[in-house]
Amino acid sequence: MRVEHTSLADVLLFRPSPHRDERGFFTRTFDAEVVASAGLDPAAFVQDSQSRSAHGTLRGLHGRNGAGEAKLVRCAHGAILDVIVDARPDSPTFGQHQAFRLDDEDFCLLYVPRGFLHGFQVLSGVADICYRIDRPHDPAEDLSVRHDDADLAIGWPLPAGILSPRDRSAGSWRDLLAGDVRG
């Protein structure tokens, strides 16, 4: 598993080497040694989750209040466009976003540090997303920003499919900066 830096400060991409044969494939989905070599604490990841979504579904943009949360995101089945926004005011890449294709061909893991917004859109018929977070989920700390916020101007590849009620009523990036955004 290789570690790659990205154009956003502190964001890393872990690229495994899947083994393929006539049965299918075998791939590593987490490697504590590699994670530690990248300066992260592998033992910090305390909760694993998985979600399944249909083509075009958009989840996000989600962040977390309080102490925040860091996560490792991967696509176990299908393909997504994963987008993260640096919402850390003291970061050199504050306000910038980057999109990553995550799929079941490369099996890359995206490391999203605390202080980022995160969302994704499903490119395949269906996609399963798995992520590990470094603090147990607390719905009281959820915050959301509109996926189609005009200031962020994220170029989503497809028309927005299914959105959750929470995502439909999300606030703006400006609301977030003004400290006026809820989950």
Ligand SMILES: Cc1cn([C@H]2C[C@H](O)[C@@H](COP(=O)(O)OP(=O)(O)O[C@H]3O[C@@H](C)C(=O)[C@@H](O)[C@H]3O)O2)c(=O)[nH]c1=O
């Ligand atoms: C995120 C989460 C949700 N839930 C529950 C709450 C709710 O009843 C149901 C669905 O939750 P949501 O609608 O918030 O799920 P979803 O919209 O998939 O939320 C996720 O979106 C992506 C983009 C992220 O970055 C994740 O951190 C998370 O915020 O699952 C948990 O029990 N634990 C969790 O960690």
